[in-house]
Amino acid sequence: MTTTDRIHPTGRPGTAMPAFEGAPQVLKLLRKLVTRPLLGEVPVDQRGRRGIPMLCLSRGEEQAELLTALADQLKNATPRRVPHARHSFTAEADDSADQTELILVALRDLAVQLSTGANTKYGRMRFSRFHLVDWLLRQEFSEADDVDLRARLSLRSRRRDRLSRDGEPAAEAFDSRWAVLLRAVGAIRFAVRLRGRIPGVGNEYRWLLRQPYLAPQDPGTFIGFAERLTRNLNVYEDQGQLQRLIVNAFLEDVRAAHRPFPRFLRAFRRTTYTVLLLDRITPANGGNRLLRLINDVRNDIGAFDPLVVVSGSTVIPPDPAELGAADDEGQTRALETRPAVEAEDAYEHWLTLFAHYSRTRHHTAWYLPLEIPPPPAEPQRHRRQLDGIRRFAFRSPPWWARRRYTRTVAVLLAAAVAAGTGQLTIGSVQTYQACGILPWDRDAATIALRDDGECVGVSGDSHVFLDGGSPAISAIERQILTTNRDVEAAHRQEENANRPYATIVYLVAMDTGETTELNSTHEGLMGIAAAQRRLLDGGPESPLIRVHVANAGSRMQHGEWVAQQVGRLADEDDTLVGVVGLDQSREATRRTIRALSNEGLPMVAATLSAAQMPAASPLYRQVSPDNAREAEVAAAFASNVLAAADAGPAEITREIRILSPADENDLYATDLTSKVGDAFAAQGFHVEGAAVGDDAGSNRFRYLPREDSDTAPPDALRANELGRQSCDYPGLIFFAGRPDEFNSFLSGVSGRCQDDPPTILGGDDISRFAADREDRGRWPTVPFHYLSFAVGSPSCNSPSNLYTTMRELFEDVCNATIDPSLDGHAALAYDAFDVFATAITNLQRNNLQIPVRPGMVQHELSRIHGEGSLSGETGRINFGGSVDQQVPEDKVVAVLVSQGSGVPELQGLCGAHQNRDPEGWCETP
Numbered sequence: 001m002t003t004t005d006r007i008h009p010t011g012r013p014g015t016a017m018p019a020f021e022g023a024p025q026v027l028k029l030l031r032k033l034v035t036r037p038l039l040g041e042v043p044v045d046q047r048g049r050r051g052i053p054m055l056c057l058s059r060g061e062e063q064a065e066l067l068t069a070l071a072d073q074l075k076n077a078t079p080r081r082v083p084h085a086r087h088s089f090t091a092e093a094d095d096s097a098d099q100t101e102l103i104l105v106a107l108r109d110l111a112v113q114l115s116t117g118a119n120t121k122y123g124r125m126r127f128s129r130f131h132l133v134d135w136l137l138r139q140e141f142s143e144a145d146d147v148d149l150r151a152r153l154s155l156r157s158r159r160r161d162r163l164s165r166d167g168e169p170a171a172e173a174f175d176s177r178w179a180v181l182l183r184a185v186g187a188i189r190f191a192v193r194l195r196g197r198i199p200g201v202g203n204e205y206r207w208l209l210r211q212p213y214l215a216p217q218d219p220g221t222f223i224g225f226a227e228r229l230t231r232n233l234n235v236y237e238d239q240g241q242l243q244r245l246i247v248n249a250f251l252e253d254v255r256a257a258h259r260p261f262p263r264f265l266r267a268f269r270r271t272t273y274t275v276l277l278l279d280r281i282t283p284a285n286g287g288n289r290l291l292r293l294i295n296d297v298r299n300d301i302g303a304f305d306p307l308v309v310v311s312g313s314t315v316i317p318p319d320p321a322e323l324g325a326a327d328d329e330g331q332t333r334a335l336e337t338r339p340a341v342e343a344e345d346a347y348e349h350w351l352t353l354f355a356h357y358s359r360t361r362h363h364t365a366w367y368l369p370l371e372i373p374p375p376p377a378e379p380q381r382h383r384r385q386l387d388g389i390r391r392f393a394f395r396s397p398p399w400w401a402r403r404r405y406t407r408t409v410a411v412l413l414a415a416a417v418a419a420g421t422g423q424l425t426i427g428s429v430q431t432y433q434a435c436g437i438l439p440w441d442r443d444a445a446t447i448a449l450r451d452d453g454e455c456v457g458v459s460g461d462s463h464v465f466l467d468g469g470s471p472a473i474s475a476i477e478r479q480i481l482t483t484n485r486d487v488e489a490a491h492r493q494e495e496n497a498n499r500p501y502a503t504i505v506y507l508v509a510m511d512t513g514e515t516t517e518l519n520s521t522h523e524g525l526m527g528i529a530a531a532q533r534r535l536l537d538g539g540p541e542s543p544l545i546r547v548h549v550a551n552a553g554s555r556m557q558h559g560e561w562v563a564q565q566v567g568r569l570a571d572e573d574d575t576l577v578g579v580v581g582l583d584q585s586r587e588a589t590r591r592t593i594r595a596l597s598n599e600g601l602p603m604v605a606a607t608l609s610a611a612q613m614p615a616a617s618p619l620y621r622q623v624s625p626d627n628a629r630e631a632e633v634a635a636a637f638a639s640n641v642l643a644a645a646d647a648g649p650a651e652i653t654r655e656i657r658i659l660s661p662a663d664e665n666d667l668y669a670t671d672l673t674s675k676v677g678d679a680f681a682a683q684g685f686h687v688e689g690a691a692v693g694d695d696a697g698s699n700r701f702r703y704l705p706r707e708d709s710d711t712a713p714p715d716a717l718r719a720n721e722l723g724r725q726s727c728d729y730p731g732l733i734f735f736a737g738r739p740d741e742f743n744s745f746l747s748g749v750s751g752r753c754q755d756d757p758p759t760i761l762g763g764d765d766i767s768r769f770a771a772d773r774e775d776r777g778r779w780p781t782v783p784f785h786y787l788s789f790a791v792g793s794p795s796c797n798s799p800s801n802l803y804t805t806m807r808e809l810f811e812d813v814c815n816a817t818i819d820p821s822l823d824g825h826a827a828l829a830y831d832a833f834d835v836f837a838t839a840i841t842n843l844q845r846n847n848l849q850i851p852v853r854p855g856m857v858q859h860e861l862s863r864i865h866g867e868g869s870l871s872g873e874t875g876r877i878n879f880g881g882s883v884d885q886q887v888p889e890d891k892v893v894a895v896l897v898s899q900g901s902g903v904p905e906l907q908g909l910c911g912a913h914q915n916r917d918p919e920g921w922c923e924t925p
Helices: 023-034 066-075 099-115 128-137 145-166 176-195 203-210 222-229 239-258 264-269 287-301 340-359 380-387 403-423 426-435 471-492 520-536 559-572 587-598 627-642 667-682 693-698 719-725 739-753 764-770 801-809 825-845 854-861
Strands: 054-058 084-088 274-279 307-313 367-371 447-449 455-459 501-508 544-551 576-581 603-605 620-622 655-661 686-688 732-735 759-762 784-788 870-872 875-877 893-898 905-910
Touching (some): 023 054, 023 066, 066 274, 066 307, 084 099, 099 128, 099 239, 099 287, 128 203, 203 222, 203 239, 239 274, 239 287, 340 367, 455 559, 501 520, 501 559, 501 825, 520 825, 544 576, 544 825, 559 576, 559 587, 576 825, 587 603, 603 825, 627 667, 627 759, 627 784, 627 893, 655 667, 667 686, 719 739, 764 784, 764 893, 801 825, 825 854
Parallel strands (some): 054 367, 084 274, 274 307, 501 544, 501 576, 603 620, 655 686, 655 732
Antiparallel strands (some): 784 893, 870 875
């Protein structure tokens, strides 16, 4: 009997655990990692991000059977086998081997093993996402097929959908008439699965279009994206992104198998995590690359993976070549290889570093390397230690999750479903699929799925619009819900009986799709959450304010309908006194303001600046300056700084070309174009293109907006082409558009004249572009100036009230690599909320009997001027000058310059600010 053919402790022959110093510690650590708690996840309590490390075992060839022995331990665990799969990589691969194909081969093998009967005691694992991606990657078409590739791919996809589930198509067994009917039914069934609107049906298709790799939004349909994945075309895709897509599909299938809902009984039967054993990995055979991809995907996605990965190799991964030559020295090697005898201590040390390394997306955040020593000369002592560990033993599933009870539960659930069927309609099912809300939920009456697929409405108690994003982003909205509950609890306490109590709606335009990147919408929510929390923790005069978050659609297109829902809530709740936020100066926003005015609710906007907004309602106010003031500051800066005689090499001629979108519904752009033309003409600039006064609409330097516009002229160019045409312009290029088109404009400039770009000044909306480090660093050779209504902080370390509170509430976001609140949206939202809070405080300061109602609050808003003006995060807010003034006087407008990925630098500031004096070149408004 050989050393690898010993009798296993169970009495069955198997591969015995090799005896070496530290073997018991390795087994104890593996058992700890594999054990799944009854409630929650992760083997031990972890603060912040949760995860299970990848156990990397470095052993010599004399310990080559180590992973085979570990697989035997998992197979013979009690009370049942631990689901696991082992793949041994070939040692014959060289550096020229196709890494993508090697990874696919390994994951196919692992998926087959995990879905076979031996591993399905807990419930079958279905790798629907991975098999779909794998199938698409293997589709190949001849040149003759390429002419109609998309149609042929659609046909193959329908056939695969039938074959993969029901065996051979039933249509083959019938005559032609019935075959045609069955094929039609099959096509309809495939179309339903493809839409992914019914819970549990076609999840893999829906997931493929929402996962973050290879930009599936281009072109945004399954067949269109699938076409890019076929063997004919995937060679043109970024292979690193393609490999991450493959690995993410595999990991998502494992997550789905452990997810408590909807298969919660099966999930609770899983008392252990799934284990992958990757043996004989090297830099060339795909093993090292697979580990690196798992590390990177976990960093990117942020979801918990119920998966224990154990690798075996002669060299600890990752090798320096795998990390990449571009990594700096600190990133290249942050791993400390510990001996096997210190396995448990090494895990504790990994836990202390993990939160930081995963948050910063470190290349080795998930690696836990251990050195396996060679076999000892006298293994008897180590063998006796191993004999004390007979076999892995795990807890049994809870009694209510066992099969004998699940049948009873299934009957009860079926009865409950039958009772609730009367409340469900096709529309409510689609609403649940898109919005995650059911008819009996508390917010169901004020939230709806619109025809364009947008989930809009008002969340009064529990709904999270951004629940489809990363955990850090959804946590922002959840913080507001948490503070709402704290506010209600404080209101019930006797010591707070005299504190004013009110409800405010924060209405913005949200993109509720899956996202992992912070944007201005999320920053505004952070500002609102910080303002609400500071009031709650304030003194006895600080009002207690609940916040309802409302979404009017990604372009405010559903604002009127949402305003009606806000009105319904105001009728039912007399503490609801107004609306803050609003978003995007568009025609839809103006209609929303009018609808809210019809409901009798005062409004304080955070970022709007078009002249049409105040004109829409006397109940409207804003904390930002208007476009006329922005244009005056821009003209003064250009005249006194950019076109000054001592401007040096950057001096421009006194002429200006204004670029704006050809969209009459974009009131911000049309109004800013007009105001900029007038202001620069007053400063003696020649305005090219007749973008002045009544002729502003005829500006010939208008570009096609990203979204289709009914008012766009047929001869309008793309922003990219206007960027190329701007290269030789000796004057100032003023960009009066949106961030997406500005990115396209800069690409055109960079493509033609990156060595000598024109002088560029962007409107305040470009601050959203400049706040994103990745966006502004994309064109490092094309610097640009831009205007901003707030001088944001590049981090949450600023000592102001806003940023101090933001750091307390959102530490993970503040420590992220992006720049929170650099564009000032958090500060503007904070100030808009504070204006309402000040009005409510003043209302009851001298007379506690005055009720906090919309009309009384509107009256107090008009009194925020003079000595009663507010010193806000974005400067002084003073509605002086006249009784009906809606725009603050002498409001701050800053000019910054962005050069590459570095933090933009302040070039000047005009307006009343508590911490900064205005520049000498600022004109008195």
